[in-house]
Each structure stands twice: as C-alpha cells, then as structure tokens.
Amino acid sequence: MASTETASDLAGLEAGLDALDAVPVERTPLRQVLLHKVLPPVTAVVLVLAVWKLLVVAGVTADYKLPDPSAVWHSLRELWLQGTLFDIIWTSVSRGLLGFLAALALGTPLGLLVARVPFVRAALGPILSGLQSLPSVAWVPAAVIWLGITDAAMYAVILLGAVPSIANGLVSGIDQVPPLYLRAGRTLGATGARGARHILLPAALPGYIAGLKQGWAFSWRSLMAAELIASSPDLGLGLGQYLENARTDSDMPAVLLGILLILFVGIAIDLAVFSPLERRVLRTRGLAAK
Amino acid sequence: MAPTTTPTTATTTTTTGRTGRTDRSGTAPAPAGADAPPAVRIDRVHKHFARSGDGRPVLEDITLDVRPGEFVCLLGASGCGKSTLLNLVAGLDRPTAGTIEVPGGRPALMFQEHALFPWLTAGRNVELALRLRGVPRADRRAEAERLLDLVRLGGAYRKRVHELSGGMRQRVALARALAQDSRLLLMDEPFAALDAITRDVLHHELTRIWSESAESAESETALSVLFVTHNVREAVRLGQRVVLLSSRPGRVAREWTVGIPQPRRIEDAAVADLSVEITEELRGEIRRHGKH
Structure with missing residues (x-):
C-alpha cells in the first residue's frame, strides 16, 4: 500500500474535483430574454387592447363611459402637441422622487434604531407595522388642515406612506441576517461600528432593497392620492391634478389616459431603478431566481 | 507497523508536562516544551447554560493546554460540548468558571459551514x-x-x-x-459536510499548511490547531494529540498522543488501529448514557 502520494497527484485530484464541482454560470442569450421576458407582457397588453376595442365595437356601454382606445391615444397626442405631457409627468415624478429620497433619509436611521435597540423596537415596532397597513390617503385630510393645500402637505403624505415601509424593510433585512455571518464577523474582529458596516448592513441589503421597492410604490400611491384630493391651480399640474381636472370635465379619454400614465410611471421607475438594483444584489449572492 | 501511542488516563488537574514526544514527518521542529507559553491554556473551565434542561453543566472542569505549533483534535459524541468549548476559546462566549488564556491574541475560527x-x-x-x-x-x-x-x-x-x-x-x-x-486556528468540524474524497484532499492541504508554518516560523509563533470533530479517523489522521471528551457533562475522558509519522493517510493501517481503540473508548462513553 502506498502511504504517500506525490504532490502533483494531489494537485491533479484537487483540480479535477474543482472542475467537476464548480457551479457553471451562464448568461442567458438575448433571444431567450426576448422570448421569455418581453413577449409575454407584450402579448398581455395587446390582448387587453383587443378586448377593450371589442367591447367598444360591440357597444356594451355608452361612449362617454368607455371611449375607443383611439380617443385615449388622441388625448395623449394632444398633450404631446401642447408640449405639456412631460411637464405634467415631471411635476409628479420630481415630487415623488424627492419625497422618496426624504423618506429614505428618515426611514434608514429609524429602521437601524428599531432593529438594534430593544427599547426602541418594543416602543416603535408595532406602530411602524401598523402604519404600513394604514392607507396613506387617510392622512390627506389631516395634512391639508395642518399644512394647507401646499407642496408640504404632499411631502408629508409621501413620508407617512413610505417611511414605515423603508424602516420595516431594513428591520426585517437585519432580522434575517444569518447569525453565522455575525459570529464569523466577530471572530474576524468586526464588532461595533465596523461590524455594522462590513457585516450587518451588507448582509441586510436584500431586505433593505425590498423595503425601498415597496417604499417607492407607497410614495407614488400616496402622492397620487394627495394630488387627486388636494388639487389646486397653485401647485402646478401633476398627474393627479390632470386626472381630477379630466373628471370635472367628464373627459373620459383623459381620465383613462391619466390612469394609464400613473401606472406607466410607477412601472417605469420600478423597472428602471429598483428591479435592476434588486437583481444585481441577488445575482451576486447567487440568490436570483432562474 | 504498530502505532506508537501513549494512552494516558484523564486527570482533571493539568495536562502540561505530559509531553509524549510526537513525530512530525521527521523534518519539522518538535513543538516547544512546557517552558514556552502555550498557544491556549484552558484552566478548570466550567460552563452552565441558564436554560439547559437538567441543570447539569455542559462543560465540567476542563483543563487543556495546546502547545505552540501543536495540532490537537477534540473528539466526542454529540452533546459533549466540544463546539461550546471552541466558542469559549474563540471569545464568542464566556465560561461560567475557570479561565481561558490565549496569549497570541484573537484566535481564527473555521466553522462547519463555510461562513463566507x-x-x-x-x-x-x-x-x-x-x-x-x-x-x-x-x-x-x-x-x-x-x-x-x-x-x-x-x-x-x-x-x-x-x-x-x-x-x-x-x-x-x-x-x-x-x-x-493568528497563532491559533480553531476548527469546528470544518470538513464534516464534505464528501470523502474532498475531505481527504483537504486533510492533506491542512496538514501541509500546518507543517509549512512550523518549518518557517519560530517555535513560539508556529501555527497551533485545535480541531473539533466527531470523526475518530479524521482525528487520528490529523492530530498529534487526540483528546476524548465525555458527554453531559463534557469532561476530558482520555487522551492519546499520536506517534504515527506525517504524511499519514486515512487508510493507513496504523491510523485504523488507533481509531479502533479510540472508537471503543468513545462507544463506552456513549453507552454510559443509556444506563439511566
């Protein structure tokens, strides 16, 4: 029996094991992306349009309740030709993003405090979770009485909607950090602030980003509710006001256009900002769904 | 070829001074003797957990020194507190009584899960x-x-x-x-989740890195390893000394000095012979628990 093995034997064995066991990482080809990611939603949109058109042609209901898709297209073209389309969108989007950034700046330290200080968690934790289930529209009357029909009222409603989401996301992100990472960090000497920076926060990032995503959805919803209810000519024309004006004019194509634009902006920001961020973070950790 | 083992019955006072000279492939310098400060000194350590069911300690009166450059395997059945002991040495937890000194500073720790x-x-x-x-x-x-x-x-x-x-x-x-x-490397069943061939390769790598450290370093700063396992063969394959812990409470039951020269292989007859002896002892320890 050979009781010794040459170094090169072992190196070869090791290289073989590494090659056999290593997990191959492939990039999906563009055609597959188009086929599996782009085609299905496009099909769904086309189907919805077709059903809509069919209902109009069949004359199920009056024209002023369900206008032809082309009438909505016409409203869009009109806004475009007037040159107000992007002004309207930008008024709302800039408010939404600014409000979201403020919510981020407030929600992050709040989440850290709730996650790490037991007294704060016991005191604020249930309130934060409760606030998440309170529709932020409910704050609009209070915000209007406190702050008047102003931009400040809009921001107040956004904050009340988004801060709990962001804080809760960070709390659950931190709660879900595997204890093993913290132990490993401590043996490497990452304690206190260094532990938070090098171990705790990066480990909690997926939960935090999920919170941001939800925070953005809440910001956008709250803002639309606020614009819709507290609309005033002084505030500049945003999507909510556009929708409210269309309602007073009984302009159904414009109402539908308003709804579609709000939906479109919400989805676009999610697709452009949050989804890529989330995918990147999950992919580097090997957590992305196939 | 008979293994030159030196079984020593456990004493609860100290293990220093028991220097059954070990052979480390003949080329590496022998570990420093009892005069050099140990890489870790575990002195009459007890550990209770407040909420452990029967109120018995997890660890009772553990005394163990690891010399600089020494490779010690801690062996025991589940519930013997070997991981607890390692956590104490790593400073992740405190003993209820007794002292643990690690003169070389914070030890490095490897877990069963990679923890990367x-x-x-x-x-x-x-x-x-x-x-x-x-x-x-x-x-x-x-x-x-x-x-x-x-x-x-x-x-x-x-x-x-x-x-x-x-x-x-x-x-x-x-x-x-x-x-x-760090001068002290603590390993908590690091290869338990690997397949046999991979484990074998890693045994070799670990032994190689440890021996190279001993060859290149001064004797006081050589890498010492405290390796926890429930696998008897692994303990004999790697260790210069194998310490058997009893379960509930965890005590040093017995220890062996392994004189089989490195590089060893897990299939070596000498490794097998000593493993049989140690396994018998371990089984006896486990059997005691079925009697009440």
Whole structure:
C-alpha cells in the first residue's frame, strides 16, 4: 500500500474535483430574454387592447363611459402637441422622487434604531407595522388642515406612506441576517461600528432593497392620492391634478389616459431603478431566481 | 507497523508536562516544551447554560493546554460540548468558571459551514479579514492572492461564493482564517459536510499548511490547531494529540498522543488501529448514557 502520494497527484485530484464541482454560470442569450421576458407582457397588453376595442365595437356601454382606445391615444397626442405631457409627468415624478429620497433619509436611521435597540423596537415596532397597513390617503385630510393645500402637505403624505415601509424593510433585512455571518464577523474582529458596516448592513441589503421597492410604490400611491384630493391651480399640474381636472370635465379619454400614465410611471421607475438594483444584489449572492 | 501511542488516563488537574514526544514527518521542529507559553491554556473551565434542561453543566472542569505549533483534535459524541468549548476559546462566549488564556491574541475560527460572505468575491472575503486585521490597503490584494495560492485557489480571486464547490468554499474559508495571522486556528468540524474524497484532499492541504508554518516560523509563533470533530479517523489522521471528551457533562475522558509519522493517510493501517481503540473508548462513553 502506498502511504504517500506525490504532490502533483494531489494537485491533479484537487483540480479535477474543482472542475467537476464548480457551479457553471451562464448568461442567458438575448433571444431567450426576448422570448421569455418581453413577449409575454407584450402579448398581455395587446390582448387587453383587443378586448377593450371589442367591447367598444360591440357597444356594451355608452361612449362617454368607455371611449375607443383611439380617443385615449388622441388625448395623449394632444398633450404631446401642447408640449405639456412631460411637464405634467415631471411635476409628479420630481415630487415623488424627492419625497422618496426624504423618506429614505428618515426611514434608514429609524429602521437601524428599531432593529438594534430593544427599547426602541418594543416602543416603535408595532406602530411602524401598523402604519404600513394604514392607507396613506387617510392622512390627506389631516395634512391639508395642518399644512394647507401646499407642496408640504404632499411631502408629508409621501413620508407617512413610505417611511414605515423603508424602516420595516431594513428591520426585517437585519432580522434575517444569518447569525453565522455575525459570529464569523466577530471572530474576524468586526464588532461595533465596523461590524455594522462590513457585516450587518451588507448582509441586510436584500431586505433593505425590498423595503425601498415597496417604499417607492407607497410614495407614488400616496402622492397620487394627495394630488387627486388636494388639487389646486397653485401647485402646478401633476398627474393627479390632470386626472381630477379630466373628471370635472367628464373627459373620459383623459381620465383613462391619466390612469394609464400613473401606472406607466410607477412601472417605469420600478423597472428602471429598483428591479435592476434588486437583481444585481441577488445575482451576486447567487440568490436570483432562474 | 504498530502505532506508537501513549494512552494516558484523564486527570482533571493539568495536562502540561505530559509531553509524549510526537513525530512530525521527521523534518519539522518538535513543538516547544512546557517552558514556552502555550498557544491556549484552558484552566478548570466550567460552563452552565441558564436554560439547559437538567441543570447539569455542559462543560465540567476542563483543563487543556495546546502547545505552540501543536495540532490537537477534540473528539466526542454529540452533546459533549466540544463546539461550546471552541466558542469559549474563540471569545464568542464566556465560561461560567475557570479561565481561558490565549496569549497570541484573537484566535481564527473555521466553522462547519463555510461562513463566507456572499456579497463579496472569494478574494474580497480574504481581504476583509486582512483589512480588519489592519493590513494597509496597498498590501491587501497581493496578500490575499498569496493566501488563495496557499490553498491552491490562485485563480479564484474574482469568483463569487455561490460559484464555488463545497470544498473550494472551505479552502477559501481556510485562507480567510489564515489571513487573520493568528497563532491559533480553531476548527469546528470544518470538513464534516464534505464528501470523502474532498475531505481527504483537504486533510492533506491542512496538514501541509500546518507543517509549512512550523518549518518557517519560530517555535513560539508556529501555527497551533485545535480541531473539533466527531470523526475518530479524521482525528487520528490529523492530530498529534487526540483528546476524548465525555458527554453531559463534557469532561476530558482520555487522551492519546499520536506517534504515527506525517504524511499519514486515512487508510493507513496504523491510523485504523488507533481509531479502533479510540472508537471503543468513545462507544463506552456513549453507552454510559443509556444506563439511566
């Protein structure tokens, strides 16, 4: 029996094991992306349009309740030709993003405090979770009485909607950090602030980003509710006001256009900002769904 | 070929002075004697957990020294508190009574799970350990590459943790532990989750790295290893000394000095013979618990 093995034997064995066991990482080809990611939603949109058109042609209901898709297209073209389309969108989007950034700046330290200080968690934790289930529209009357029909009222409603989401996301992100990472960090000497920076926060990032995503959805919803209810000519024309004006004019194509634009902006920001961020973070950790 | 073992019955006072000279492949310097400060001194350590069911201690009166450059395997059935003891030495928990001295500073610790941080590449995992140790930024990259080379993963610097196999992950974890430049390496069943061939390769790598450290370092700063396992063969394959812990409460039941020269292989007859002897003893320890 050979009781010794040459170094090169072992190196070869090791290289073989590494090659056999290593997990191959492939990039999906563009055609597959188009086929599996782009085609299905496009099909769904086309189907919805077709059903809509069919209902109009069949004359199920009056024209002023369900206008032809082309009438909505016409409203869009009109806004475009007037040159107000992007002004309207930008008024709302800039408010939404600014409000979201403020919510981020407030929600992050709040989440850290709730996650790490037991007294704060016991005191604020249930309130934060409760606030998440309170529709932020409910704050609009209070915000209007406190702050008047102003931009400040809009921001107040956004904050009340988004801060709990962001804080809760960070709390659950931190709660879900595997204890093993913290132990490993401590043996490497990452304690206190260094532990938070090098171990705790990066480990909690997926939960935090999920919170941001939800925070953005809440910001956008709250803002639309606020614009819709507290609309005033002084505030500049945003999507909510556009929708409210269309309602007073009984302009159904414009109402539908308003709804579609709000939906479109919400989805676009999610697709452009949050989804890529989330995918990147999950992919580097090997957590992305196939 | 008969193994030259020196079974010694357990005493609860001290284990220093019991220097059954061990042979380390003939070339490496022998471990420093009892005069040098030990790499770790565990002195009459007790550990109770407030909520442990029967109120009995997890560890009772453990006294154990590991000499600089020594490789000690802690062996025991489940519930013997071997992981608890390792946590105490690592400073992750405090003993209820007794003292633990680690003169060389914070020991490095390797877990059964690789515990690599998935948001960092393999190389960055090693670099984080260097950074937390205070290595200047300019030197980190080269040092991390050197450590990955040491575990034969020179090309894996940019690899993500999930792209590595189980054995490769444990080798990166070993590189990261070595990056702490600690004189004491604690290992908590690090290879238990690996398949037999991979485990065999890692046994070889670990023995090689440990012997190289002994050859290159001064005797006081040589790498000492305290290796916890429930696998008798693994303990005999790796250790210069095998310490058997009894279960509930965990006590030092017996210890063996392993005189089989390195490099050993897990299939060696001498390893098998001693393993049979130790297994008998371990079975006896386990059987005691069925009697009441």
